[in-house]
Amino acid sequence: GAGVSQSPSNKVTEKGKDVELRCDPISGHTALYWYRQSLGQGLEFLIYFQGNSAPDKSGLPSDRFSAERTGGSVSTLTIQRTQQEDSAVYLCASSLVGTASNQPQHFGDGTRLSIL
Amino acid sequence: GENVEQHPSTLSVQEGDSAVIKCTYSDSASNYFPWYKQELGKRPQLIIDIRSNVGEKKDQRIAVTLNKTAKHFSLHITETQPEDSAVYFCAAPGEGGKLIFGQGTELSVKP
Numbered sequence: 012g013a014g015v016s017q018s019p020s021n022k023v024t025e026k027g028k029d030v031e032l033r034c035d036p037i038s039g040h041t042a043l044y045w046y047r048q049s050l051g052q053g054l055e056f057l058i059y060f061q062g063n064s065a066p067d068k069s070g071l072p073s074d075r076f077s078a079e080r081t082g083g084s085v086s087t088l089t090i091q092r093t094q095q096e097d098s099a100v101y102l103c104a105s106s107l108v109g110t111a112s113n114q115p116q117h118f119g120d121g122t123r124l125s126i127l
Numbered sequence: 128g129e130n131v132e133q134h135p136s137t138l139s140v141q142e143g144d145s146a147v148i149k150c151t152y153s154d155s156a157s158n159y160f161p162w163y164k165q166e167l168g169k170r171p172q173l174i175i176d177i178r179s180n181v182g183e184k185k186d187q188r189i190a191v192t193l194n195k196t197a198k199h200f201s202l203h204i205t206e207t208q209p210e211d212s213a214v215y216f217c218a219a220p221g222e223g224g225k226l227i228f229g230q231g232t233e234l235s236v237k238p
Contacts, residue, residue: 053216054171054228057223067225077167102170113159113178116226 013037015119017103025124026095032088032122036105043086044104044116045078054102059087061108092119098126129154131220133229141237146207148232150217151199157219160200160227162191166213175202181205209235 016035024030036043045057055069060080071077077094080086090097101124104116130153130164140146152160158179160182163171177184177191177200184191188207193200219227 032206046228053230054226056225056227058223059225067222070225081162112219113176115173117159117173120170 013119015103015105016029017101017119017122021119021123021125023127024093025127026093029091030122030124032067032089032090032101034086034103034105034119036103037117040105040107040117041083042108042114042116043080044106045088045105046087046102047072048100048102048121050099054071055097057088057101058101065126084114089105093124093126098124101125129227130221131217131219131227131229133217133232136230137233137235139235139237140207142207142209143209144212146204146234146236148167148202148215148217148227148234149199150201150219150235151197152219152227153198154219154221155198156193157180159196159220160191160193161218162202163216164213164216165210165216165231171193171216204234209238212236 018033018125032079046054048054057080059067062083063080075091078088090100100121106114106116133150161176164174165171175189188205190203204209214231216230216231221227
């Protein structure tokens with residue numbers, strides 16, 4: 012596709028439910044990143060994929076959060092047993108390569124997650 | 128540890144004036160510094176970036192300067208227009224290729 016695509020754009024769910032967020036990166040981009048943005052705040056790094064492997068999971072807030080990427084393309088971020096503090100916009104970005112360097116990251120529109 | 132500090136947190140200017148946003152970073156090995164603009168409810172958009180082999184880069188009304196010795200970089204917007212109103216984020220590479228973002232500057236350009 013022309014840009015990073017995320018779905019759903021909005022998700023409202025009850026506390027305790029599991030949610031799955033999807034990111035489809037720009038075609039040919041091998042690096043994929045997940046960030047979280049709370050209302051009026053900056054971007055908090057969650058996890059990074061290079062191809063299908065995740066060299067850096069340091070930002071995942073708890074073991075309720077997990078992510079996978081298959082086929083070097085689409086990634087899913089799963090949050091189990093959601094809590095109200097998980098409410099935020101979850102942003103995905105992709106870049107050509109991801110080695111600590113100078114490749115621009117391009118963002119999707121995000122998924123706005125609301126936990127009731 | 129990795130850290131990016133951004134100032135000011137809010138900035139209000141009159142249309143036509145210049146705006147300057149400053150960031151400092153902690154990792155002296157950082158070599159790439161992007162700036163993103165985020166309008167309300169929209170995705171962050173890359174507006175300009177600079178690599179460590181240059182000290183300044185310009186793109187029309189936007190410029191970025193980099194001082195590697197002092198470990199700070201700045202965004203300059205000249206002849207500001209109301210459509211420049213948004214939140215601006217600076218960033219620097221962290222370990223493994225992730226970006227460490229500043230806390231953002233909310234720029235308001237008053238007509």
